[in-house]
Amino acid sequence: MGRLTGKVALVTGAGTGLGRAIAISFAKAGATVILNGRREEKLREVAKEIGEGCFIIPADLTKESEVNTLVDELQKNTAGELDILVNNAGGVNAMEPIEKMSLQQWQQMFDLNLTTQFLTTRAFLPLLRKSEHGKIISVTSGMVNFFMKGMGAYSASKAAVEALMKTVAEEEKDNGIQVNLFDPLNVVSEGNPNGEYEPAEIVDVLVDLAAADSVQQHGEIVKPEV
Secondary structure, eight states: OTTTTOOEEEEEETTTTTHHHHHHHHHHTTTTEOOSSSSHHHHHHHHHHHSSSEEOOOTTTTSSHHHHHHHHHHOOOOTTTOOEEEEEOOSHHHOOOOOTHHHHHHHHHIIIIIIIHHHHHHHHHHHHHTTTTTTEEEEEEGGGGSOTTTTTTHHHHHEEOOOOOOOHHHHHGGGGGGEEEEEOOBBBOOOOTTSOOOOGTTTTTHHHHHSSSOOOSOOEOOOOOO
8 A cells, every 4th residue: 555545636737747757656656646737648648657546637727717627527537535736837938038028928927837826726725625634735946046047037936836835834724734835956857958856856755745644844845855
């Protein structure tokens, strides 16, 4: 029996990179995993690797209507159960200095990294409250405190994620939901092919976090043990 046996986990952005590694590690630990992302073909590749015990629900989480559909489809597949939410969807849509960045690019960056986490967290709080030990793990970035030309919008959006999820941690602590953030450090991804760490090397700490029976670690930024 795995450490997450009997648990239902939703992993957003599960088709590639860090999300893929988290989904596979949770499945190996015994969880039923819901794979979410915008590219169905990538989700199917992950599902094939996992085998039984996972479901695919494609959705664009920047759109409230698609988040609502995700909730409905998840409940159909899990009998209304959800124990773990991993807010991993996000990325970089433009690398421009502030002088050259358009308002549209700025808003798209915040939609991709912040609005996705807001809409998904808000939508799934009722199910997580029903779980005896609900967990929310939201992916942030070291770019919140490391500044690089052209990354202002990305850094700002991830800083906003940290403020949002620390607030959710405070609001939900009496409802038994453990809320933390995960900084994956310099991890390899589609947008960062020269990263220092492979995703599969750094996700064991998230299994530990998801399997915990308490909310002792709460409202914190967790980093890989490397």
